[in-house]
Amino acid sequence: MTPMNDDLDPPGATPLEPDEIEGLKIHPITTREELNRFEQDNINDALQWLANCRRNDEILTEKFIKTLHKKMFGKVWRWAGNYRRSGKNIGVNWTQFPFHLHNLLNDVRYWIEGKTYPPDEIAVRFHHRLVAIHLFVNGNGRHARLMTDLLLERILKQKPFTWNINNLNTEKDVRNFYITALQKADKEDYSMLLEFIRPTPP
Numbered sequence: 320m321t322p323m324n325d326d327l328d329p330p331g332a333t334p335l336e337p338d339e340i341e342g343l344k345i346h347p348i349t350t351r352e353e354l355n356r357f358e359q360d361n362i363n364d365a366l367q368w369l370a371n372c373r374r375n376d377e378i379l380t381e382k383f384i385k386t387l388h389k390k391m392f393g394k395v396w397r398w399a400g401n402y403r404r405s406g407k408n409i410g411v412n413w414t415q416f417p418f419h420l421h422n423l424l425n426d427v428r429y430w431i432e433g434k435t436y437p438p439d440e441i442a443v444r445f446h447h448r449l450v451a452i453h454l455f456v457n458g459n460g461r462h463a464r465l466m467t468d469l470l471l472e473r474i475l476k477q478k479p480f481t482w483n484i485n486n487l488n489t490e491k492d493v494r495n496f497y498i499t500a501l502q503k504a505d506k507e508d509y510s511m512l513l514e515f516i517r518p519t520p521p
């Protein structure tokens with residue numbers, strides 16, 4: 320059996336603190352694999368909810384951002400849909416979430432309206448900023464990837480990204496590419512992230 324909170328966390332994943340593990344709604348979950356399965360089942364429920372949810376004009380709001388996280392993780396984690404209230408090695412200071420989120424949402428609306436960047440670049444910039452703020456204790460990557468696809472499909476009317484989804488959590492190289500691409504985006508170079516989400520055919 321694989322103990323929780325060990326070095327099986329993929330690179331760039333937020334490790335869980337012991338007090339956060341207390342937030343689990345389902346007991347006992349003893350292995351990372353079990354947790355992943357419960358979370359994936361919960362995410363599938365969220366996808367079903369989304370299929371019937373037509374509130375597209377609410378996607379770029381704080382309320383929707385929280386609701387989506389709750390729909391994705393609310394059966395597994397007590398704190399789903401609520402912002403973290405502790406420091407993480409990634410992310411802004413949690414006391415400044417309203418400021419950063421408000422700025423991000425305003426920027427994205429402005430980019431869309433003014434066509435400041437091509438649609439894929441708007442989506443990539445949004446994704447990078449949202450995970451960099453790191454609103455939640457866990458699930459930030461999956462939540463921000465789904466938020467980005469909703470932005471693409473329902474607001475920008477583009478195809479969702481692939482995110483290399485089958486390999487992102489299993490293949491180290493793919494995961495490392497994604498994290499390195501996010502780190503490049505920290506320096507305002509979005510080329511690697513754009514390549515990651517729509518790979519050019521060989």
Ligand SMILES: Nc1ncnc2c1ncn2[C@@H]1O[C@H](COP(=O)(O)OP(=O)(O)OP(=O)(O)O)[C@@H](O)[C@H]1O
Nearest residue numbers: 331332333450451456457458459460461462501502
């Ligand atoms: N250096 C970094 N800069 C910006 N974002 C990062 C960095 N490292 C990791 N991230 C983001 O944080 C996410 C991990 O955060 P968290 O563990 O809360 O999300 P998750 O959904 O549980 O993880 P996963 O992405 O493995 O499904 C990564 O997927 C990535 O999007």
Ligand SMILES: [Mg+2]
Nearest residue numbers: 332333457458
């Ligand atoms: Mg995680």
